[in-house]
Amino acid sequence: MGRQPCCDKVGLKRGPWTIEEDHKLMNFIINNGIHCWRMVPKLAGLLRCGKSCRLRWINYLRPDLKRGAFTEAEENQLIQLHSRLGNRWSKIASHFPGRTDNEIKNHWNTRIKKKLKMAGVDLPTHQPIDLDHENGVHKDGDNKEHENQQVEEKEHEFSTKLNETTTIDDQDLLTNYEVLMTGGGNLELEGAWSSRNTNYSTTSTNSDQGSSSSSIEDSNDLNDRHQSAGSKAQLGDDGEDYGSLKQWVDSVDSMFSWDGFMNTNTTTSTTLAGKWTLL
DNA sequence: AAAACCGACAACCGCATCCCC
DNA sequence: GGGGGATGCGGTTGTCGGTTT
Numbered sequence: 001m002g003r004q005p006c007c008d009k010v011g012l013k014r015g016p017w018t019i020e021e022d023h024k025l026m027n028f029i030i031n032n033g034i035h036c037w038r039m040v041p042k043l044a045g046l047l048r049c050g051k052s053c054r055l056r057w058i059n060y061l062r063p064d065l066k067r068g069a070f071t072e073a074e075e076n077q078l079i080q081l082h083s084r085l086g087n088r089w090s091k092i093a094s095h096f097p098g099r100t101d102n103e104i105k106n107h108w109n110t111r112i113k114k115k116l117k118m119a120g121v122d123l124p125t126h127q128p129i130d131l132d133h134e135n136g137v138h139k140d141g142d143n144k145e146h147e148n149q150q151v152e153e154k155e156h157e158f159s160t161k162l163n164e165t166t167t168i169d170d171q172d173l174l175t176n177y178e179v180l181m182t183g184g185g186n187l188e189l190e191g192a193w194s195s196r197n198t199n200y201s202t203t204s205t206n207s208d209q210g211s212s213s214s215s216i217e218d219s220n221d222l223n224d225r226h227q228s229a230g231s232k233a234q235l236g237d238d239g240e241d242y243g244s245l246k247q248w249v250d251s252v253d254s255m256f257s258w259d260g261f262m263n264t265n266t267t268t269s270t271t272l273a274g275k276w277t278l279l
Numbered sequence: 280a281a282a283a284c285c286g287a288c289a290a291c292c293g294c295a296t297c298c299c300c
Numbered sequence: 301g302g303g304g305g306a307t308g309c310g311g312t313t314g315t316c317g318g319t320t321t
Contacts, residue, residue, distance in 0.1 A: 015289095015314085015315085016314095016315075017289090017290090036307095037307070038305085038306065038307090051306095052290075052291075054308090055290065055291080056289090059288095060289075087311085088310085089310065090308075105310075105311085106287070109311095110287055110288080111286090111287085
């Protein structure tokens with residue numbers, strides 16, 4: 001007999017969130033804070049389960065989200081963190097202020113994973129594939145537990161070293177990876193690995209997605225609004241939240257002051273900031 | 280022009296863990 | 301101590317826009 005579902009799914013809405021739902025959830029959290037996710041949908045007038053509300057808030061509505069293309073430095077940091085922490089996305093996300101674990105996980109699975117694979121890196125071992133094969137290394141088995149025990153001990157040291165490796169420019173991913181691994185950790189990079197020819201093709205990044213001119217005012221179609229907000233067209237080249245979040249903030253600017261969420265010094269948002277700390 | 284395919288990301292699901300009684 | 305509810309987390313799926321055929 002399994003555990004009970006987090007909520008009664010009968011009659012609950014699923015799928016993409018509409019702007020009205022976003023408004024309701026945002027309004028409720030701003031005005032009341034978060035005490036019990038289970039009660040949030042009821043009190044906010046939403047036909048969603050608490051879990052869904054939590055995810056929506058954490059991954060999309062939270063005003064302090066960075067939202068933007070991952071920079072090269074961030075990708076490098078992510079690669080190295082993953083080599084240390086594995087798929088512990090929440091742990092990794094804690095090193096990226098404004099990024100969510102879901103965002104990082106998606107970025108890893110859709111971009112970095114592919115790039116590393118094309119570059120000949122065996123995941124999750126972060127070892128060159130051919131070297132693994134030749135040496136018979138299978139680190140994801142017996143050694144994994146031991147590695148996990150070392151993770152916490154090395155994090156502090158690692159963070160220090162990481163700061164020394166974030167100025168890499170104009171090198172391909174493999175070269176970056178080599179530098180990072182050599183500088184930050186205990187992976188051995190042998191000649192064949194170092195000299196590997198990297199002819200993978202980098203795909204376009206989100207930086208080409210920042211040209212959207214959609215706005216809330218432009219569209220009464222909630223699905224269109226959601227799509228433009230929720231996936232493709234909200235990102236600016238410089239990583240700032242030029243898209244949906246900014247539009248969203250603009251749209252509710254008359255109701256709220258966001259400065260408190262943005263870690264800026266303001267006297268108009270102390271209440272909001274206070275509630276924000278509840279999270 | 281349209282169908283098929285692909286990439287990116289939002290959202291869901293189920294298990295793990297935490298916490299309170 | 302343990303039972304149960306709430307929340308956290310990671311894997312997976314769904315959806316949609318863009319691209320290719």
